[in-house]
Amino acid sequence: MQNFIFDIDGTLIDTEKMYIKPLYDVLVKRGYDITYDQAAATFGITALDALKRLNVTDQDAVMAEWNQLIPNYAKYLKVYAGIPESLAKLKQTKKLAIATSKVRSEFERDFTPIGINHYFNEVVTSDEVAAGKPAPDMILKGMEKLNGVPETTVYVGDTLYDMKAAHSANVAFALAGWRTAADENFKKADYVLEQPKDLLGL
Secondary structure (H helix, E strand, O other), X not given: OOEEEEOOEOOOEEOHHHHHHHHHHHHHHOOXXXXXXXXXXXXXXXXXXXXXXXXXXXXXXXXXHHHHHHHHHHHHXXXXXXXXXXXXXXXXXXXXXXXXXXOHHHHHHHOHHHOOHHHOOEEEEHHHOOOOOOOOHHHXXXXXXXXXXXXXXXXXXXXXXXXXXXXXXXXXXXXXXXXXXXXXXXXXOOEEEOOHHHXXXX
């Protein structure tokens, strides 16, 4: 593989609690009958798509309150062990990009301060494309920015949305197994990575 395109949340950094806990808290406060697991099932898609899937009717108000609360939960964010070291080695010989469901402002707010942007040649955020995952748009845009082709490109992610998007873009999918177990849902994953250093073997 010559081109590595990465999801962010659940792949490079652990952010589930940072995003889902405030969403769950906002929805419960507003009277929605929802469980934490139902909210967590939307992890990995755009915030707007998540609210639609949860049948949220007052989307603008919930979005505003949710975004206001997220920084209060930043203590839950962490970079997965081994990610910076693996990215540094990959960067020496490969082209790296990000294709994330975050919009650009969310990317700058939540990811840029971590300090690993410099490992990536390109970044694609969801507001650059017509449709978010599981549509292939972000991955196709990433390939375009890297001047890559499907045959030598892999998308690294942690959800079914990621796998469907990768295969819709005709690129290989590598499961970030340090977060997501390779159960029967991921039988069609092209690669299962147990730890970040396994990226170096692709």
